[in-house]
Amino acid sequence: MKTSDVIIVGAGPAGSTCAASLKKSGFTVQLLDKQVFPRVKPCAGWVTPQVIEALGMDVSDYRRSNTWQPITGFRTGMIGGPMVDTDYHEAVSFGIRRIEFDEYLLKQSGVLCNHSPVRKIERANGQWVINESFIAPVVIGAGGHFCPISRYVRGNRDLRGSAAKSDAELDLPPPLVVYAKEVEFEMSSRQRCRNHIDPEKPELYFCRDLKGYGWCFRKGNFLNIGLGRIDKTDLSSHVQEFCDFVTSQRKRVDSLPPHFLGHAYQLYAETIPPLFDEGVLLIGDAAGLAYAQSGEGIRPAVESAMIAADVIANANGDYGHDSLSAYRTRLLDRLGPPKPYQTVNWLPVSWLETIAARLMVTRWFAQSVVVDNWFLHRQQAALIPFQESTRECVDCRFDREQARLTPAHLESTGKTKGRH
Ligand SMILES: Cc1cc2nc3c(=O)[nH]c(=O)nc-3n(C[C@H](O)[C@H](O)[C@H](O)COP(=O)(O)OP(=O)(O)OC[C@H]3O[C@@H](n4cnc5c(N)ncnc54)[C@H](O)[C@@H]3O)c2cc1C
Structure with missing residues (x-):
């Protein structure tokens, strides 16, 4: 049995950030992941400057051996419609490859990751026992959308002993989940000549029914193309239609490999997700914190990890429900209350679609609302460690x-x- 102060399940951006922070505060941490790093993670690989600042990343060190693509603008529009260019003439975001980024963060954390898929979770005498091997008084669920700790907390029991009520029983709206598929590949020199996607300007194509968007994102020699929607019905056909559309545009994308990877993640919208319980905190995708409009999940993963680590550091060994409720308070303070996904729900859908299509082609809406507000979250400064x-x-x-x-x-x- 390996005993530590904290067990973290999942070594993605949330888990490794939390591990790094706890280690700095003098805690012993067991970090567990079901995959061996470097590992593939389906993701467009777009990060905002606030993430880099919060992590205190040494960019010149990072870019020495990893793909690092500054982004100075965006092209936005509806699938099949005209596109609007928004230019900033300076880097407002960055493109990374998750296979590199997540491994880098993990190494920087200075915490070793145990290759250990979590299969068995037990709680006895105020301690967690994971896989009959790891024991700690507090556990952090950072295992992404399908995190076993999150399922344990959400699903089957209230850790204080009383029967937990399901969302339906509590009359809560169902969680809003994005279902996405993407492909990332290194372009051959022939493809590089024929694919005219500007690496400094990712392209975002919104679905006509406003239930998601597709992207074409070139990062150095790598191209990432994908589509995510809050409705999983016919996802493959939506992805296929989008790919047909981008490949049909002359000079944009030549051809695509057939093997798309799929994944899901929950948006922070409509309702406050379960975030903690006796001896347990959920962070990142395990909690369901991705920004509603853009689907950006790395920033809330990193920020929730920093807040969770600080709450543990200030708990003075008391990991009871009341003590850990500080995490919920502080996270809500940071994220604000979850908003409805569609703020205008009194208009008929067809009207909404028409209005959206008109607005998307105006420069003001594209820059001030879509890019600055929805995607860059410029209104909120980085969270400092x-x-x-x-x-x-x-x-x-x-x-x-x-x-x-x-x-x-x-x-x-x-x-x-x-x-x-
Ligand atoms: C197609 C797609 C595109 C996206 N594009 C972007 C983007 O461009 N920018 C952005 O900010 N966000 C993007 N997101 C969202 C972003 O990927 C996530 O929000 C982010 O990865 C959350 O980080 P995390 O550390 O919480 O979870 P993850 O990165 O998912 O890490 C979870 C870790 O837990 C491990 N794990 C899972 N189950 C177990 C288990 N049973 N036992 C042990 N370990 C386990 C996994 O192996 C994984 O390493 C995208 C998501 C998708 C699906």
Whole structure:
């Protein structure tokens, strides 16, 4: 039996960020993943600058041996319709390959990952026992959409002993899940000449029924094409139609490999997902935190991981329900309450589709609403690492209690990293 302070299930961006943060705070961590890294993860591989800042990534070190694609604009529109170019003339996002990015974050965390698919979860005497091998008083579910810890918390039992009520019993709307398929491949020199996707400008094509979007994203010599929808009905035909559309456009995409990978993830919309219980916290996709409009999931995965690690560091060994409820409070403070996926639901669908198609081709809507607001989340600054904020605030002679205020408070009082 291996005993540690914390067990983290899943070594994606959420798990490795949380592991790194806990290690810095002096905790012993067992990190478990069912896959061996480097591992493939279906993802377009677009990250916002706030992620890089929150992680404190050394970009020059990263790009020495990994694909790093600055993005200076976007092309947006409806599938089959005219496209609008939004240019910033500076990098507003980056393209990475998840096979490289996730391995890099894991190495940077300094925590070894045990190759151990979680199959058995037990709880006895206030301790978690995973796979009859790993034991700890607190466990973090970071295993993505199909995380076994998340299923344990959500599904079958309330860890305090009373019967848990299902969402249907509580009259909650069903979770909003994106079903997506994508392919990423290295282009041959012939394909590079024939595929005219600007690497600095990913292309986003919204579905006419507004239930999702497709993308063409070139990262250096790699091309990533995919489509995600909040409705899994006929997903393959939607993906096929989208591919037919992009390959039919002369000079855009020449040909595509046939093997698309599929995956799913939950959006943070409509309802607050279960986030914690006695001795357990859920982070990243395991909690279902991806941004509703863009589907960006890496940023909320990293931010929820940082908050979870800080809550554990401040729990003084008390991992009871009341103590860990601070995670929910702080996460909601950061993300805001979940909003309805479609704010305008009183208009007939056909009207909505027509209005959306018209708006999408206006420059103002494409830049201010679609790119700045939905995709770049420019309105919210990066979350600064809590260890760092504590250090900085000590330097500035603010007391420790104040330094533990939520980032929203830090921002409102002007005590953010940039202003120190
Ligand atoms: C097609 C597609 C495109 C996307 N594009 C983007 C994008 O461009 N930008 C963006 O920000 N987000 C994107 N997302 C969302 C993003 O990929 C996720 O939100 C993000 O990966 C969440 O990170 P995570 O660490 O929570 O989970 P994951 O990255 O899924 O990591 C979970 C880890 O848990 C492990 N695991 C699972 N089950 C077990 C088990 N039983 N035992 C042990 N380990 C287990 C897995 O092997 C995995 O390594 C996309 C998603 C999809 C599906």
